[in-house]
Amino acid sequence: MSSRMPLGLTFFKNERETVDEHLLRNRLHEHGRYEAFIREARHRPPLRAAIVHPCSPEAIRAAVEARDENLLDPLLIGPEAKIHAAADSAQLSLSGIPIEAVEHSHAAAARAVELGASGKVAALMKGSLHSDELIAAVVAASSGLRTERRISHVYAMDIPAYSKPLVITDAAINITPTLEQKRDICQNAIDFLRLMGVDEPRLAVMAAVETVNPKMPSTLDAAALTVMAARGQITGGLVDGPLAFDNAVNLAAAKTKGIVSVVAGRADILLVPDLEAGNMLVKQLMLFAGADGAGLVLGARLPIILTSRADSLRVRLASAALAKLVAERTRGAAAAS
Structure with missing residues (x-):
C-alpha cells in the first residue's frame, strides 16, 4: 500500500485538521466590512424590535446579544413558558426584557405584524418559527405592512x-x-x-x-x-x-x-x-x-431580520445593525421628502 497521503488531505497541514479549521487558518484577508456599520449602529438609540416566537436557545441568545450591543430593544412575543424554558437552556437572564404572551407561533407572527403596522415596533426579527410563517403574516392583505x-x-x-x-x-x-x-x-x-x-x-x-x-x-x-x-x-x-x-x-x-x-x-x-x-x-x-x-x-414597511441557527455572532449583530440603520434612514428620508 502506498504511504502517500490521500489527495484530499494534502490541502491541509496535517491529517487531523478539519475543513473548518483549514478555512479559518486560510481565510484570505479579513476585511472586517461589517465593523464600521455595527459601530455606527451601536452609537444610536436601540431600535424597538419584535422578536417573533423566540422559543429556542439560539433565538433568545440572538435577542440578548443585540440588546447587549445597544442595537435592538427587544420585545419577545410567544408562549411565555417556552420562552423562559429556552432562556434557561441558554443560561441567559431575561431580566428587563418584556414578554408579550401569545399561545403559538402563528399568533406570535400576527401580533408582531400588528405591532409593526401600528408603529409600536420598528423591525421584526425571526425567532424559532419557520420563515414562511412570518412572511405570510407580513404579506397578508390585512397586515398593514405591505407596500406596492x-x-x-x-x-x-x-x-x-x-x-x-x-x-x-x-x-x-x-x-x-x-x-x-x-x-x-x-x-x-x-x-x-x-x-x-x-x-x-x-x-x-x-x-x-x-x-x-x-x-x-x-x-x-x-x-x-x-x-x-x-x-x-x-x-x-x-x-x-x-x-x-x-x-x-x-x-x-x-x-x-x-x-x-x-x-x-x-x-x-x-x-x-x-x-x-x-x-x-x-x-x-x-x-x-x-x-x-x-x-x-x-x-415591507419595516425591515425584517431572518436569523439562522448557523449564523455566527458577527453575522447576527451585522443583521441587527443593518435593520437599525435601514429603519432610521428610511424614516429620515421620509421626513425630508
Whole structure:
C-alpha cells in the first residue's frame, strides 16, 4: 500500500485538521466590512424590535446579544413558558426584557405584524418559527405592512476575496420570480445600498452566459431589466445583464470576453435568476470562500431580520445593525421628502 497521503488531505497541514479549521487558518484577508456599520449602529438609540416566537436557545441568545450591543430593544412575543424554558437552556437572564404572551407561533407572527403596522415596533426579527410563517403574516392583505413592492431578501456579503461588499438577491424569499417581481427585487436592493451610502449601486443581472439566448429565460429577463433601467423603470442604480458570475465580479474576465459595461467586473449587487441559484451561490461563498452573509427582508414597511441557527455572532449583530440603520434612514428620508 502506498504511504502517500490521500489527495484530499494534502490541502491541509496535517491529517487531523478539519475543513473548518483549514478555512479559518486560510481565510484570505479579513476585511472586517461589517465593523464600521455595527459601530455606527451601536452609537444610536436601540431600535424597538419584535422578536417573533423566540422559543429556542439560539433565538433568545440572538435577542440578548443585540440588546447587549445597544442595537435592538427587544420585545419577545410567544408562549411565555417556552420562552423562559429556552432562556434557561441558554443560561441567559431575561431580566428587563418584556414578554408579550401569545399561545403559538402563528399568533406570535400576527401580533408582531400588528405591532409593526401600528408603529409600536420598528423591525421584526425571526425567532424559532419557520420563515414562511412570518412572511405570510407580513404579506397578508390585512397586515398593514405591505407596500406596492414585492418583498425580497438581500444577503450583504463580506467576501474576503472581493474588493468591496457584495449584495446577493434573492436567495431566501422568491423562488422563481417573474420579470415584474425581479424589477422589485432590483429596486429593493438598489434602495438598500443607497441607504447604506452607495450613491449609484452597480447591479449585475446574472445568468450562465453573458449573451442573450432565447432558450435561456434568465438571459431574456436580464436583457429586459437592463432596458427597464435605461427607461427609468428601475432607478437609482446602474443595471446590466445578462452577465455570468466571472465577468460580473472580475474585470479581467469581462475584458477577456470583450464586454463593455459600467457594471461588469465591479458589481455591487448580483441579481440571481431564482432562489436555488442564489442559495447555492451564497452557501458556496460561505463555505469555500470564508464569506459572511448578513441578511434582511426588504419591501415591507419595516425591515425584517431572518436569523439562522448557523449564523455566527458577527453575522447576527451585522443583521441587527443593518435593520437599525435601514429603519432610521428610511424614516429620515421620509421626513425630508
